[in-house]
Amino acid sequence: MSNGLEDVVAAETILSDVDGLAGRLIIRGQPLDALTGYASYEQVLALLWDGFFADLPEDLTTPLANARAAVYRVVEREQSLLAELPVYDGVRAVMARLPDDTDLETALLLTAAPAVALPAAIRLQAGKRPRAPQLGLGHAADMLSMLGDVAADPAPAAALDSYLVTVVDHGLNASTFAARVVASTLAGLNSSALAALGALKGPRHGGALGPVLDMLDAIGTADKAAAWIENELANGRRLMGFGHRIYRVRDPRADVLKAALERLTRSGAVDTTRVELAQQVEAVALAALKRHKPDRVLATNVEFYPALLLETLGFPRSAFTAIFAASRIGGWIAHAREEAANGRLIRPKSLYVGPVPRVAA
Numbered sequence: 406m407s408n409g410l411e412d413v414v415a416a417e418t419i420l421s422d423v424d425g426l427a428g429r430l431i432i433r434g435q436p437l438d439a440l441t442g443y444a445s446y447e448q449v450l451a452l453l454w455d456g457f458f459a460d461l462p463e464d465l466t467t468p469l470a471n472a473r474a475a476v477y478r479v480v481e482r483e484q485s486l487l488a489e490l491p492v493y494d495g496v497r498a499v500m501a502r503l504p505d506d507t508d509l510e511t512a513l514l515l516t517a518a519p520a521v522a523l524p525a526a527i528r529l530q531a532g533k534r535p536r537a538p539q540l541g542l543g544h545a546a547d548m549l550s551m552l553g554d555v556a557a558d559p560a561p562a563a564a565l566d567s568y569l570v571t572v573v574d575h576g577l578n579a580s581t582f583a584a585r586v587v588a589s590t591l592a593g594l595n596s597s598a599l600a601a602l603g604a605l606k607g608p609r610h611g612g613a614l615g616p617v618l619d620m621l622d623a624i625g626t627a628d629k630a631a632a633w634i635e636n637e638l639a640n641g642r643r644l645m646g647f648g649h650r651i652y653r654v655r656d657p658r659a660d661v662l663k664a665a666l667e668r669l670t671r672s673g674a675v676d677t678t679r680v681e682l683a684q685q686v687e688a689v690a691l692a693a694l695k696r697h698k699p700d701r702v703l704a705t706n707v708e709f710y711p712a713l714l715l716e717t718l719g720f721p722r723s724a725f726t727a728i729f730a731a732s733r734i735g736g737w738i739a740h741a742r743e744e745a746a747n748g749r750l751i752r753p754k755s756l757y758v759g760p761v762p763r764v765a766a
């Protein structure tokens with residue numbers, strides 16, 4: 406038995422490879438740093454989905470924009486739900502209204518769903534009307550345009566696009582595994598996506614983004630970082646944004662997203678004092694983790710810098726995990742299609758350790 410299925414190989418994939426020792430991530434043959442900042446989210450989607458839909462066009466920009474327009478019609482009907490529910494749950498509710506087929510149209514609608522529902526939810530909860538998507542914009546630029554009161558500048562749109570590209574796929578993580586388990590039963594893409602959404606929500610997976618900022622707020626200034634962190638670790642609490650099941654070195658996604666944040670800083674769109682505080686907290690945390698857990702490499706993970714990036718782009722922290730989902734949905738769909746094609750139901754065994762009935766003498 407392997408607790409947490411650690412080191413168990415449960416699928417063959419052509420989608421992505423996580424090399425935890427080398428700190429390397431490959432997405433369909435491309436190293437991550439050749440994609441982030443160079444390819445758009447739509448281009449990476451086309452790369453990931455290649456071979457999984459017979460009618461996949463080379464350029465997904467317009468089909469995805471059309472899907473955003475279709476989802477917006479659902480969002481308009483579900484405004485009261487989006488205004489009331491926590492953002493993540495509202496996104497999930499909108500997604501549940503979409504079809505549960507396995508074709509390209511369903512895949513595009515599901516991919517559009519978080520991108521459209523989450524800006525609408527944020528606006529509704531701030532007492533504003535949702536803004537409709539615009540056909541001429543790319544996916545990331547349109548998300549920002551639906552969020553703000555004016556069209557997004559190129560630098561923030563490029564930063565969000567970098568984020569969406571960076572976290573789109575990552576081997577057999579918990580949410581992707583959930584998507585594949587459901588797909589192996591031959592349920593539709595929406596069923597896989599909803600299962601994956603549930604898995605992503607937890608703080609050990611996609612739910613650490615907001616708590617990273619809570620930690621920076623609690624620390625306040627760099628001179629208080631060491632004492633605050635020591636106290637957390639002494640009380641057995643985990644530092645959000647550090648540690649990973651697979652990476653035994655720094656998560657490569659942390660580096661490309663730190664670079665994206667630096668590009669945004671240079672564009673003048675960022676409060677640099679916050680970024681400087683984060684860098685100082687990171688250094689103190691890494692040193693403290695090394696002292697407290699000398700046998701375990703606990704490095705910066707993918708959640709640390711994006712938290713600052715997304716905050717800078719104007720997203721409230723209550724929406725961070727839903728933005729993660731807005732990217733990862735592309736990976737979930739590819740994995741679901743790959744798993745369904747494999748044709749074998751995922752059905753592991755459990756080790757029974759409960760009481761056994763007494764056998765009469």
Ligand code: ACO
Pocket residue numbers: 608609610611613642643644645646647648649650651694698701703706707708
């Ligand atoms: N801070 C302090 N201690 C930690 C941390 C951390 N961030 N992460 C792991 N440890 C410690 C554990 O307490 C444990 O110590 P012990 O052996 O003395 O009990 C040891 O390291 C191993 O921990 P596990 O939970 O077995 O390691 P696992 O591989 O399951 O952990 C995880 C991975 C869940 C991400 C963990 O590092 C964690 O909780 N990090 C903080 C939350 C976080 O940043 N989540 C986002 C992950 S990235 C993503 O999913 C997209």
